[in-house]
Amino acid sequence: MNFKRLAAIAYKETLQVWRDPRSLAIALLMPLLQMVLLGYGVSLDIKRVPLCVYDQENSQTSRAVVQGFTASKWFAVARILGDERAVRAAMDRGLCAGVVTVPVDFSRRLAATGTASVQSVFDATDANTTNIAIGYAEAAVARTAADFQARWAAAHGRRVPTVGTVDLEPRVWFNEGLDSRNFIIPGVVAVILGLVGAQLTSLTISREWERGTMEQLISTPVTALEVMIGKLVPYFFIGLLDAAFCLGAAAYWFRVPFRGSLGALVVTTALFTLVVLGIGYLVSVRIRSQLGASQVALMLTMLPINLLSGYAFPIDQMPAPIRAVTLVVYARYFVTILRALFLKGSTVGALAVPIAALVLYAVVILWVAARGFRKRLD
């Protein structure tokens, strides 16, 4: 390996990126755009579930029940309905995710028997949201019921019976506010770097084939390793710049707490950048048209990273065969690392496995890519 030749390649590549609006756009605008779209768009929080209310009784008591829903931050009461047909229509037209109906004899029953039911109907097309919304609804009704009990007890000069109640006192660690954004954003950084990095390098070799400069290049004594390293150098720095931007946005704009070591963050980010650049380069070595290379790089990164990295869809909830597939999705390791560094403040030792996986990935990819570059036309 000769440093002079390597430097010549790196300098040339830098000039070309700098003068190529398309590369610059990928390098600088794509991360910005994706950070905004994914950072704001992807949220697993279920807040302000749209709800319709059909209060058949419209008494002081029934209004207290309705009040329990409107006061909750988890629900947004979209509409008060007047009859049975409107309930069906509201569900059909998707005006709300659920309808709460207070029956016409609600307060009479409550007074007579001490218990009364409130009916709730949910649109379970989205099962996950419905599950959570039912939980919210139960909580809202329970709070109202507790109020009724307390008022009844006060009116009768008695204490609310407390015998036999068992409370769960939950403590949540690492993401105390149960804010799904804290969970998502570190993963988003991995997704963006994965997409952008592979796109950047996917064009670097195919561009030379397409423009006819490759034949001249391989007629010189330059080696495959010099070409690879020389070409990766500028993109490596661009990748780190993008990473710094995304990580900075995560910490300072989206306010995800960062509790780990900055050194570990820099080293693992550099490692991941190397892996994704290597993937793009490998594609570029194999596919001689820019369009083809860019498409394949997109396919190799977009779907696996989005679906199988665990950034939004938890890997431990996937069926075993799919879980096995995620083992080769390099992004999952970086998602794990970033989450641990941001939220848990994990030490490097605790992250040995994902770090080792990334190292292995980088070595294999770059080795295959370097070998894949042939200085021959046949």
Place this chain on the structure above:
Amino acid sequence: MKADDAVVLAQALTKRFGAFTAVDGLDLAIARGEVVGFIGPNGAGKSTAIRLLCGLLRPSAGRAIVAGYDVGREPEAVREHIGYMSQKFSLYGDLTVRENLQFFGGLYRVPRRELEQRMGLAVALAGLEGRERALVRTLAGGWKQRLALGCAILHRPPVLFLDEPTSGVEPEARRKFWDLIHHLASDGVTILVSTHYMEEAEYCNRIALIDAGRLVAIGSPGSLRRRELGGTLYELECSALGAAVAAANSAPGVIDAAIFGDKLHVLMAQGADTAELARLLGRARITAGPPRAIIPSLEDVFVRLVAKPRDRRSGA
């Protein structure tokens, strides 16, 4: 020339792509400082032969030695000692003149002290003084080609392979380019250059005629014209050229007849009588001028030589 003296030597060099043989048993020996022209139609195998000699393609059979190194076994050593200009323009259009030169200077590890001076020479050679900071894609064809040559010789290679360096370049720029080639050859650089412009063949020390992957003939332009036709060439003006070719070919003593522009070229065996030709043309109701013996052009030679093996193949 003895094979030992050859700077470029090919022995039974062959390249097959599947069932297609692009270069078929090429034997070639080029001495130091010689300018050899590869002439042949498109698809004849000129580019493939040059790529084989540059080590860009692996020979299917045979071998080639360039600047003392075997192209099949030591392609990297070959690359250190050659300059190559591929058929397609292959400098970086988004880099300036100077940046392109710097890039290739770096790849060939030209020492820093010498690089400035050599880049200056290359710029002067290309006639690009004052345009060092221009992006290469903004240059006209002739300048681009001369700059590409400048890049290919930055490391002072003893051997140069130029694959159709003047295609698509205007005649004036082509002439300038050939001046550069001869200037380099006079410094002892060995040059193999392919072209499909027949008139450029005249600028070469020797011409290698290539057709269908085979070397059909090799020699100086003069010797090829004298030797290879094997008869006397006559030119005559006549009507109905198509019918005239058929009539002439049936005349005794006629080796070959072909249309050349708006005239008929008839090759006759040494000492054959043209009177019989005129009689046959007359009988076919063709008005023809008197046959004039002419010096054959290289194109005559080429057409004749390429036709020969094909005739044999078809059994004619």
